[in-house]
Amino acid sequence: MTMDTEYGYGVARSPEPRHHVLPAVLRAPFEGRTFREFGHLLLSLPISVLLFCWSVPMVSASAGLLITFIGIPLMAVALMGCRAFGVLERARARALLGVEIDEPRPVRSRGGLMSWIGGVLKSGVSWRHLLYTVFHFPWAVFAFCAALPLWLTGWALFSYPLWRWVFPMYAGQAGLQLYGDDHHNVYLDTPFEIALTAAAGLLITLAVPWLIRGLATVDRVMVVGLLGPSHLEERVTELESDRGVVVDTSAADLRRIERDLHDGAQARLVALAMDLGLAKEKLTEDPHAAARMVDEAHGEVKVALQELRDLARGIHPAVLTDRGLDAALSSVASRCTVPVRVEVDLPGRPVPAIEGIAYFTVSELLQNVSKHSGANRATVEVWRTADRLMLQVTDNGRGGADASAGSGLAGLAERLDAVDGILAVDSPPGGPTTITAELPWRA
Template identity: 40%
Template sequence: MQPVPTRPAGPLKVTGVALAQVLLFVPVILVFVLIVVSSVLTVVWVGMLLLLGALPLGRLIADAHRRMAAAVTGEPVPAPYLPLPPGPLRALRARALDPASWRDLLWMLWAMTGGFVLSLLVFLLMIAVVTLPLWRYGAVPLMRARSWVDRAILSPGRTEALERRVHDLTASRAVVVDHSAAELRRIERDLHDGPQARLAAVSLSLGLADDLFETDPAAARRLLNEARGTSSTALGELRDVVRGIHPPVLADRGLTGAVSALALDMAVPVELALEVPERLPAPVESAVYFAVAECLANTAKHAGAAQSWVTLHHDGALLRAEVGDDGRGGADLRSGSGLPGVAARLAAFDGILSVSSPTGGPTVVTWEIPCASSSPKTTRS
């Protein structure tokens, strides 16, 4: 991720950026020539080997100028590149087909001509005493002009944004489909191992009782009592399975009430700050509820925490959530199945999840989901 400066840079800072860009002028030329020559030579294997090194170098230089443009304008300049598949040849093909790679070439043409002239002019205005007033008032506008052109070329265009969106949706859909299939298998297994087996026992007991009703009424009565007890147990297990699909408290009390109920069941004290004044769409409420439940379960199992907290805030268009604890830390979004599963569930709603969990703690899981309320009814914990 690009760093986000707190404010635009002043004359001295932009002059330092200009000097860095002037010094990078020769590397930009060399990499541009290397990429062009390598592309021509791809008809033979030497060109492919050269491209394996040239395209990553081009991205490194472009990333450096994105950071410099962000430093001058005070706004981040995100990289537009699509994710790379594993393997050098597949990665090379992905880079070569990525429109952002060729936008980098277009930017290099600008950086070697108009961009270089602007950066050099800013630096030269500073080193000449007679032009210091011009430098004082002109350095920032000149560098902002260069930086905005850099930003326009190096940041994601409409095509890249749509392609990334399609890529993200395809990946999240595949994960959600897998998750849904796993959830269906879990429900089937829970029904098979619990209520289904007990209902089969009830049926067997009723059949035996019917056979014994005339010859041994006492034994038939005992079987009926057993069947009643078994059916009550099966009903309880069936309620547990349904509760795992969509908790009744979530339907009755909404998201804030359901999260409050989760907090009450925790052995670790949970501080709540729930600002969700309206009911949200049921699928979103369910996804957020299970995300909070998974995070709190991780806290109880692994964190060794003395305190945890849950924050929910809905501003009418975006739901922001945070679940944290003061435990030992070490949570990793890339390992296990809990947090990746949460991320996949939220990705289906355009949700973005991040984890901060340094060794020694604290662990903070945050996510954002764009969503509007589904009704004007107010629900508070």
């Protein structure tokens, strides 16, 4: 089972490892990653100069004009300019640094110029973009001055045996001058000195890619931390998505209840009323037929009552409220077509909402075991770990369950995700299947 980037669980398959003949230290100077990150560092200097020359004068001018009305919209324009540069920087980071950055939340405005200005000034995203334009400039200067000279020096020294002939032919000296004054000159011209120079160049060439990767890592941190959405924004977006899932799930549950009532108990009660009406009409004419119809109606009443009890149990069983998960899950297991062993080891009871979701989750999983697994035994285990409620349903069926295939497991995973829960599916072809659900305890 592979790991998901957000929760630690998932179904994505990791790529096959690549086998290289050369070790990483020898490959690094020629890898595409090195050239992309080096290009990013080179481009950072001119771009950061533009960013700095935009943000500092604009913010300074708007700050000086804050005593007038002009300074406020000017500050908003300055911040929006920084946000526009942020779009470029995120695209550059995606292309050259290989880092995926979500777009931050747009400016919230109710319409109108003043609302837009207020939205820009109140947005933390805008101010973080401004910080990026200010702090990235000195870092870009340092990274440029560290990476480019060392890169050129390493390759120049390493290739010195190939271009040393330039000095005696065009400069009138024996080789690259290492030291010189009015009385003494030192040139790199002997075979040993040439070989030593190339060796030093090789060491620098092999070391520079790792320096570039370290500098690029700092760039990644700055871009993600200042130009991407903050943790709070991501949490707000996640909660909004979860709220939509909860609303959709509740609406689906209401539609299911309405459909079950309409097609089940309601239809049966309508037919029952008609049968009783006919029995009433035959009461004086044919008492025996009327008695038979009343007897049939009595049977229909029992069936309708059973359907209503099943429907109420599906919404929220009374045994769950009265006696907790242990008794409620044992009741569910007793109705399963497959023999189920239930083990519940809990020090107490979670909040009713989590308890209800846990009951619903196990019920759905046991229904899947009955309908699709082909198993002849199953196990339900419930326990608490730290502040998490753990549920695990295992069966010895045919396997092949996949939560990413748009099945009922996908909807169940969304329901758990709405309350910060996790659904992990381990179901290789041929079985066995182990499905683990994790919920917050929230006692």
